[in-house]
Amino acid sequence: MSETIGYEGLAKLLDEGAQLVEVLPREEYAEEHLPGAINIPLKELDRDSAIQLDTERPVIVYCWDQLCDMSPRAAALLDRLGFERVYDYAASKVDYLARGLPREGEKAGERRAVDALRKDIARCAPGDSVDEARERIETSPFGFGLVVDESGVLLGRLRRSTLEQSEGGTVDQLMEVGPSTVRADVPGEELRERLEKRDLKCAIVTAPDGVLLGVVRRADL
Numbered sequence: 001m002s003e004t005i006g007y008e009g010l011a012k013l014l015d016e017g018a019q020l021v022e023v024l025p026r027e028e029y030a031e032e033h034l035p036g037a038i039n040i041p042l043k044e045l046d047r048d049s050a051i052q053l054d055t056e057r058p059v060i061v062y063c064w065d066q067l068c069d070m071s072p073r074a075a076a077l078l079d080r081l082g083f084e085r086v087y088d089y090a091a092s093k094v095d096y097l098a099r100g101l102p103r104e105g106e107k108a109g110e111r112r113a114v115d116a117l118r119k120d121i122a123r124c125a126p127g128d129s130v131d132e133a134r135e136r137i138e139t140s141p142f143g144f145g146l147v148v149d150e151s152g153v154l155l156g157r158l159r160r161s162t163l164e165q166s167e168g169g170t171v172d173q174l175m176e177v178g179p180s181t182v183r184a185d186v187p188g189e190e191l192r193e194r195l196e197k198r199d200l201k202c203a204i205v206t207a208p209d210g211v212l213l214g215v216v217r218r219a220d221l
Helices: 007-015 026-031 070-080 092-098 130-138 160-164 188-197
Strands: 003-005 019-022 059-062 086-089 122-124 144-148 154-159 202-206 212-217
Touching: 003 007, 007 059, 007 086, 007 092, 059 070, 059 092, 070 086, 086 092, 122 130, 130 144, 130 160, 144 212, 154 160, 154 202, 188 202
Parallel strands: 003 086, 019 059, 059 086, 122 144
Antiparallel strands: 144 154, 202 212
16 A cells, blocks of 8 residues: 655655656656656556566655646556555655755756755744844844744744834744745746846745745845
8 A cells, every 4th residue: 555755754765765756757757857766657657667666665656746646646556566665755846846956857957046045044933032133133144034933934034124123022023924935946037037026135935844945135046
């Protein structure tokens, strides 16, 4: 019986030597795929094509995104072919690329937001004092800091101007909740145009699980 996994499960299994299979059509695989993945399109998945896989090692299949049903169908087929450890990375390629992770393929060299990512943004915890936040943000190259929880999930933004007007309190009392974000795989030119249109100098980049990755400046795109 196959098992559905998320990104953490994917990373753990790959570290253990799992085999990775993209079941999308060949042209989609050629454009961009996860490093080390082989391509067995769903329409071609049978006993003959699966012979290139080791039945004694875990196999991870993926397709395009959570709504694409190719990977669960491929997992079911491999299960019937006798593979005992089959895993469906349900969130698939969209989730992986949005995390700004290494990629392979014909389009892998195209510039994305992750290629201009800066991580020197001031980070604060919601319970930090205003004085602690002010000290961090004053030395930051940006005019604001970002508030994250213990898991690194983005909670809010704290502007330098807001801190200058405050005499005390904690970060969660002053932060702006729900700042807009973008994913790491947004094409660089597209993001630059988007920022210019809105007259913004930078964009906050998060992973699909809300974890803060960093900030991209318009001037760097």
